Amino acid sequence: MPELPEVESARLVIELLALNRPIVSIEDVDEYVCRPHRTQDFRRALIGRSFTKASRRGKSLRLPTAGADGKECAALGLHLGMGGRIVVTDAGGNVISGGDSTDGLAGDHRADWDRFTARFADGRALRLVDKRRLGRAILDPDLSRLGPDALTVGLVQFRASLGASTVAIKARLLDQPVIAGVGNLIADEMLWRARVDPSCPTAQLTCEQVQALHRSMRSALGHAMKHGGSHAGHVIAARHADGRCPRCDAPMRYARLGGRATWSCSEEQC
């Protein structure tokens, strides 16, 4: 479920299957999930236009549109929240792609979880499917408050962005204005890979530790994207009371950091 790897695969699905098709109708009945612009509703902003691009920053998606004349119009912002997925269906309502999720619902599609739908002239539809309703569809999303994207940020900028905060490094990594895209599972995975204590105050990390975190962030994200999602990490299987470190077999330790469940190796991450 949605951390950067899931959002990136959703972005690819859109890029592959939902670009450059005129939008003919919009379903936005869920007023909690769908939040139109103050001065413009989804229909007026999107119908008759086509998505021209699918871009991502952290866990946020942005789909700019253009009219038939090619003139740039409003952009659709999508966020998957805690359990959302992007699904594209064909004219018959069958899932074409987007079902490669991590919650055992692969390929299937429950219409009552559809929160936002854009239907195209050829019968295809782009849907935000979200059982928990914490996802969002908005117009002209403001992504400027997000930090640099976790997938592409370089070491220098990563270090600068972390800064000299007194906050535990785990909480800092989850802070989207600092680094965009790291979620709870990836954070635990990268900290474990780098053998860094999640509760260590950010400012107390050594130069080498920050570098190790930068490397492990990239490797954890790459591994997740290659193997189907954030659930594919090594540490996830050990996230329970009797869990053992996959590397050294020491018991895993539980803590609550940044408001989230945190699992780390009791031996290696001190």
Place this chain on the structure above:
DNA sequence: AACAATGTTCAGTC
């Protein structure tokens, strides 16, 4: 039945 859940935001405190 009570509680936790892979995310974000906002009110409140120091």
Place this chain on the structure above:
DNA sequence: GGACTGAACATTGT
């Protein structure tokens, strides 16, 4: 004002 914390959000799964 800045840094930080915790609750709230809506729903499902255990």
